Amino acid sequence: MLRIRRELVDEIVAHARRDHPDEACGVIAGPQGSDSPERYIPMLNAARSPTFYEFDSGDLLKLYREMDANDEVPVVIYHSHTATDAYPSRTDVSYASEPDAHYVLVSTKDPDSHQFRSYRIVDGEITEEPVEITG
Numbered sequence: 119m120l121r122i123r124r125e126l127v128d129e130i131v132a133h134a135r136r137d138h139p140d141e142a143c144g145v146i147a148g149p150q151g152s153d154s155p156e157r158y159i160p161m162l163n164a165a166r167s168p169t170f171y172e173f174d175s176g177d178l179l180k181l182y183r184e185m186d187a188n189d190e191v192p193v194v195i196y197h198s199h200t201a202t203d204a205y206p207s208r209t210d211v212s213y214a215s216e217p218d219a220h221y222v223l224v225s226t227k228d229p230d231s232h233q234f235r236s237y238r239i240v241d242g243e244i245t246e247e248p249v250e251i252t253g
Contacts, residue, residue, distance in 0.1 A: 120220045120236040121250045122146075122155050122194070129158045131232055134198035134224040137163065141171040141198050142224075147185050148193035155193040155220075163197075170209065171197045194236075196222035204233035206244050214239035220247070 126146055134142045143163050146155035159181060164174040185191060195216060199205075204223035206214070214221060217240045225233040238245045 119248045119250060120155075120194070120222070121252060123253050124251050125253075126155055126158055126194075127234060127251055129160070130196050130222065131224055131234065133160050134226050134232070137198065138226045139168045139200050140166050141168065141200060143171040143173060143195075143197040145181065145192045146194035146196070147188070147190040150189045150191050153193060153218075157190065168200045192216055192219050194220045194222050196224065198224045198226050200225075201227050203227070204235040206237055206239060211239055211242055211244060217241075 130144070133144060136142070141163055142160070144158070144160040147157040147159060148154045149156065161173050161177055161181070163171045165172040197210070202225065204225040206221060206223065210221070221237045221239050223233075223235055223237070234249065236247050236249045238247055
């Protein structure tokens, strides 16, 4: 189960809306071993695409060095789908390299509402998990 604060959910959804029609992406880091999403880090979609996201390799290297220095891990890795439901694509699954992360997808296909769903993706297997929004 993903437990996440309302303010972090709101940040992710706002980022997805801002970047629409391109996919938005980012990370929420948390203390190593805690499974607690704490620090919101929006990233630039280097692909600038409505159907694909890609972290800039330089930004990603900087982020991992920063997390390492802070004893943090990527607790949530998020991105948006702009024209489809919030379910991982084959490409999303192929890029899922953090077995302990929660993979959050937000669908912005409907301008008046959004879908916010979380998955575990391990060895190519997708498992949806409940999301508990706190505070």
